[in-house]
């Protein structure tokens with residue numbers, strides 16, 4: 369039964385991530401969305417918020433939402449999964465993703481990275497830009513799931 373781990377920061381989940389998860393489910397029986405916890409970074413959304421927002425946007429029982437700390441390949445070994453799913457938006461993503469995939473393969477031969485191209489409606493969307501636009505009061509409707517949109521509005525609500 370092929371299973372893939374889709375790792376990321378998901379701070380927050382965007383419709384680009386969602387499209388990748390949905391398309392991943394056409395290739396794999398199950399997709400584990402694995403939220404990376406980096407104690408050196410302060411995310412906008414806490415781990416529990418990110419977990420709940422992904423769960424809410426992905427009710428399909430074939431999607432599992434989990435979190436990991438430390439090396440991704442160690443997590444994959446522990447879960448006994450040897451496929452990592454990653455997305456590519458533009459040429460600019462390629463260099464980073466290429467490095468990541470090769471480093472992971474060096475660290476753990478046998479763990480392969482599968483890339484999917486972004487849906488054409490989502491190529492310009494990143495969590496970082498969404499955070500920035502929302503912080504300055506811009507409208508990110510259509511770029512993120514409804515639950516994330518509501519949470520962003522709550523976080524950046526302007527105090528009178």
Ligand code: COD
Nearest residue numbers: 375376377378384404438439440454455468471486490493
């Ligand atoms: N369309 C398609 N794909 C998209 C879109 C979009 N609009 N937006 C994002 N994606 C893809 C990204 O390209 C990426 O593949 C994935 O979705 C997740 O994106 P992010 O931004 O949420 O997550 P990243 O890229 O910050 O995640 C990096 C990791 C946390 C996976 C990485 O740093 C890691 O593995 N950390 C653990 C420590 C480790 O093992 N380090 C060594 C790695 S070699």
